[in-house]
Structures are given as C-alpha cells and as structure tokens.
Amino acid sequence: MKKAALHNLGCKVNAYETESMQQLLEEAGYEIVPFDQKADVYVINTCSVTNIADRKSRQMLHRAKKMNPDSVVVAAGCYVQTSREQAEADEAIDILIGNNKKHELPKLLEQFFAKENEKTTEVEDIAKDRSYETLNLNKTAEHTRAFIKVQDGCNQFCSYCIIPYARGRVRSRELSDVLREVKTLAQNGYREIVLTGIHLSSYGVDINETLLHLIQEVHEIQGIERIRLGSLEPKIVTEEFAKSLSELPxxxxxxxxxxxxxxxxxxxxxxxxxxCEEYALGCELLRKYFEHPAITTDVIVGFPGETEEEFETTRKFLKSIDFFEIHIFKYSVRKGTKAAEMKDQVPEEIKTQRSDKLFEDLAPMNREFLEWHIGKKAEVLMEEKVTFSGKEYFMGHTKEYVKIAVPYKENLENKLVTGTVKGILKEHILWMEEN
Incomplete structure (x- = not known):
C-alpha cells in the first residue's frame, strides 16, 4: 500500500477539493499520512491569488521533494493553471494537474507509475472548459461543519484579481448532485452545511437555477440544522432574497x-x-429581516491610486455600516492583472499605516457586536474542548459565528446547546451558562 500526503493552500474551495482528492486516493487504496511524514506521493493543491501565494506553492512543492527525493510530487490547482510553463520546468514537480482535472488524480498516478516516472501534465485552457468538475465528499476534517462546493469560476474580472484566469468562467453544480452530497453528510452526522464557491452569487446562471432555490432545497434535508453561506456579492441581496432567507430558520x-x-x-x-450606496442598501435589507445579523466583509487598502481622501472616505463608510468583522488586506501586486500596470502604486509604508488605522476602527465595532449578546439566550453548535486560564470549557459557534464557551462538564461535541450569555471570557470569545 502506497502512502500519500496532501497539503492545501488557499481558499475554502481549495480545501474542499483537497479533501475530495484525499477521498479519491483512499478509495484507490492509498494510505493517507500527515504531510510532514515520509510518503510515496505528495499532493499540493496550490494557490495563485497573489505573487506570495505562488511563492508559497513553489516552496511547499520543493519541501515535499526534499522530504523524500524518490516520491512523486503532484502540483494541482491554480498555480499550475496560471504558471504552467514555470511549473513544467520545475524539477521538483512530477505531475501537473490543472483546475477541472483533479478528479483524475488516481488515474494519472497509475499512468505515471506504469510509464516509469515520465513527467505528466494534465492542464487545459480553463477559459474554454465549461463543464463543472464532479468531486464529492462523505466526510470532512471537521466533525460538525461541512463545506460544500457548489460553484466554480468567475466572470467578474476585477482589475486586481487573477482568479478568472485560474478558475475559468462560471460553472454551477447540478442541484441534484448538491442535494445528494448534503444528504450523505447529514446521514454521517454533520449538522451544519456551508455553501461555498469561487463566486457563489453566480450559482445557477449557467444551468437555469438560483442560489436562493438551492438554499431552499437544502433547507428541506433532514438532519441539517444550519445552513451557512460563503462570500456573497452585495447586489444579490434584494428585498426578495433577504425576506426569503429570513423565512428559513x-x-x-x-x-x-x-x-x-x-x-x-x-x-x-x-x-x-x-x-457604496448599493452596498449599504443590501446591509439595510439584511438588518430589516434579521434581528442582529453578523455582517462581515473584505477591504483592500492601498489600491493603486488610492489617495488619503479616498482612504478616509472608506474609513467613514466602514464605520457607517458597523461590521462585526473586517478582513483587512494590503494591496498586493499580482502579475497578469490590470491593476499591476496601473500608475500611482501606493508605497508599502502607507499601506501599513492605513491597515493599522482600520484595525483600530474595527475593535470597538467588534466589541459592540459581541456585547449585544450579553444577557440574551444563545444556541451554540459545540465543536471542541478548550482551556482558558487553567479552566476547561467546551466551545462552539452561534448562528452568527460568534464563539461561545460553556464550563466543561461533559463531551458536547456536535451538540446544540442553549443558555444565557454571561459575558466576555476573553478577546472575541463569550461564555454562557447552559439552561
């Protein structure tokens, strides 16, 4: 039995695909071992969202070959798709697998061994491939929450982003296939499903479906207690969308x-x-139909041409929305995008200063959101045992993705626990007493 080790870089979609490839290898008879152990096959699902991600991908590929020079190193995913020639010239890589070809991993390994280690490339023009790659999961590394990939590709072509070139055009997973996987996961004990994709809001545009209908259908599956959504585009939040979601408990x-x-x-x-006006309207609609929704976002500081005045306009807007969390990124030049060629690139020290200011602005917003829960009832899906200041707790998340811990009495993993929130245990974590 050959040993295989896998390592994921990048987003939740990549993580789903990595776990799917692991399942394929298990079904093909491979023994899965931790990535830091000696293996016959190393699979790295690469990322290419930034130049740094490209470098990390190369470093991980070289690390794998160094751990076992006789191993087969497989480079899969976005870095391979965007930098094929560079990857083909890399002696550390034995098999290249582009996006939409990851399901062929066991077959490609079999062919590689049969051909006595002849370098293999399975990378096609992703822009021309309009098929959705079928991958499936019946279990995940997490024991309570399962991420489900329902969509791939992006048609947006934001000026800073390489992803449409790495992932191709929008492709949606058939509704019946999604429901079949969710039912399997529910039968295997998963209580929370996270619907995710490269551009989730585009789900269904190519197959006469809608994201809202998909959510409504998943809602009917017995055993699933929670449905969480990945990143959404603001304009998907219409009156109908917000109202319809609020009717699904x-x-x-x-x-x-x-x-x-x-x-x-x-x-x-x-x-x-x-x-910004359209964005604010989406937030207003969510707050109209949900009592205290957690609204989170991404912000890039130091985008080419961003003046001090423009940055202050962003700061003011962020405060007006009053977010629970903001993921703050300093703009990173990505070769191959329009933004990389723009004039007025912002110096790194100014990006850092602006990033620091946004982190300072976020702290009171985050604390205000958490303090709202104190004295109120909460329902928590419990995930893991933790220790704070020498005291044991069991911790999980509310529907709003707020971390809450309860004093440890018994193993509560994968159980829904209700109680009254008593206060802030430590930064970003509340605690409650069970009912």
Whole structure:
C-alpha cells in the first residue's frame, strides 16, 4: 500500500477539493499520512491569488521533494493553471494537474507509475472548459461543519484579481448532485452545511437555477440544522432574497458581503460592479429581516491610486455600516492583472499605516457586536474542548459565528446547546451558562 500526503493552500474551495482528492486516493487504496511524514506521493493543491501565494506553492512543492527525493510530487490547482510553463520546468514537480482535472488524480498516478516516472501534465485552457468538475465528499476534517462546493469560476474580472484566469468562467453544480452530497453528510452526522464557491452569487446562471432555490432545497434535508453561506456579492441581496432567507430558520444570519473599498472612485478602478450606496442598501435589507445579523466583509487598502481622501472616505463608510468583522488586506501586486500596470502604486509604508488605522476602527465595532449578546439566550453548535486560564470549557459557534464557551462538564461535541450569555471570557470569545 502506497502512502500519500496532501497539503492545501488557499481558499475554502481549495480545501474542499483537497479533501475530495484525499477521498479519491483512499478509495484507490492509498494510505493517507500527515504531510510532514515520509510518503510515496505528495499532493499540493496550490494557490495563485497573489505573487506570495505562488511563492508559497513553489516552496511547499520543493519541501515535499526534499522530504523524500524518490516520491512523486503532484502540483494541482491554480498555480499550475496560471504558471504552467514555470511549473513544467520545475524539477521538483512530477505531475501537473490543472483546475477541472483533479478528479483524475488516481488515474494519472497509475499512468505515471506504469510509464516509469515520465513527467505528466494534465492542464487545459480553463477559459474554454465549461463543464463543472464532479468531486464529492462523505466526510470532512471537521466533525460538525461541512463545506460544500457548489460553484466554480468567475466572470467578474476585477482589475486586481487573477482568479478568472485560474478558475475559468462560471460553472454551477447540478442541484441534484448538491442535494445528494448534503444528504450523505447529514446521514454521517454533520449538522451544519456551508455553501461555498469561487463566486457563489453566480450559482445557477449557467444551468437555469438560483442560489436562493438551492438554499431552499437544502433547507428541506433532514438532519441539517444550519445552513451557512460563503462570500456573497452585495447586489444579490434584494428585498426578495433577504425576506426569503429570513423565512428559513436553518439559515445562519451571518453574511459575508464582499466590499473591497468604501469609496466609489476606488471601486470603479477595481472594476467592482456596485456602488457604496448599493452596498449599504443590501446591509439595510439584511438588518430589516434579521434581528442582529453578523455582517462581515473584505477591504483592500492601498489600491493603486488610492489617495488619503479616498482612504478616509472608506474609513467613514466602514464605520457607517458597523461590521462585526473586517478582513483587512494590503494591496498586493499580482502579475497578469490590470491593476499591476496601473500608475500611482501606493508605497508599502502607507499601506501599513492605513491597515493599522482600520484595525483600530474595527475593535470597538467588534466589541459592540459581541456585547449585544450579553444577557440574551444563545444556541451554540459545540465543536471542541478548550482551556482558558487553567479552566476547561467546551466551545462552539452561534448562528452568527460568534464563539461561545460553556464550563466543561461533559463531551458536547456536535451538540446544540442553549443558555444565557454571561459575558466576555476573553478577546472575541463569550461564555454562557447552559439552561
């Protein structure tokens, strides 16, 4: 029995695909071992969202070959798709697998061994491939929450982003296939499903479906207690969308609405397809139909041409929305994108200063959101035993994705526990007493 080790870089979609490849290898008879152990096959699912991600991908590939020079090193995914020639010239890589070809991993390994270690490349023009790659999972590394990939590709072409070139055009998974996988996961004990994709809001545009209908169908599956959504585009939040979701009790009021900038001039240079006014309207609709939804976002600071005035406009806008969390990124030049060629690149020290200011602004917003829960009832899906200041707790998340711990009495893993929130245990973590 050959030993295989896998390592994932990048997003939740990549993580899903890595676990799917692991399942394929297990079914093919491989023994799965930790990545830091000696293996016959190393599979690295690469990322290419930034130049740094490319470098990390190469470093991990070289590390694998160094751990066992006689091993077969497989480079899969976005770095391979965007940098094929460079990957083919890399002596550390034995098999190259592009996006939409990961399901062929066991077959490609079999062919590689049969051909006495002849370097193999299975990378096609992703822009021309309009088929959705079928991958499946019946278990995940997490024991309570399962991420389900339902969509691939992106048609947006934001000026800073390489992903449409790495992932191709929008391709949606058939509704029946999604429901079949969710039912299997429910039967295997998973209580929370996270629907994810490269551009989740585009789900269904190519197969006469909608994301809302998909959510409604998943909602009917017995055993699933919670449905969480991956990142959404602001304009998907219409009156009908928000109202319909609020009528589905399993839907978690935790919405990650991608923003990137709170300044219309910057959004235009980014080639984002909405205005700040439209974004704010989406947030208003969610707060109209949900009592206290967690609204989170992404923001890029130091985008080419961002003036001090534009940055201050973003700061003011972020405060007006009052987010639970903001993922703050300093703009990183990505070769191959339009933004990389733009004039007025912002110096690194200014990006750092602006990033620090946003982190300072976020702290009171985050604390205010958490303090709202004190004295109120909460339902927590318990995940793991933890220790704080020498005292044991069991910790999990609310539907809003707020971390809450209860004093440890017994193993509560994968159980829904209700109680009254008593206060803040430590930074970003509340505690409650069970009912």
């Amino acid at each position: 399993k839907v978690c009021p935790h919405f990650h609405l991608s923003l990137q900038s709170g300044c219309d001039a910057t959004l235009k240079r980014m080639n984002r397809k909405y205005t």
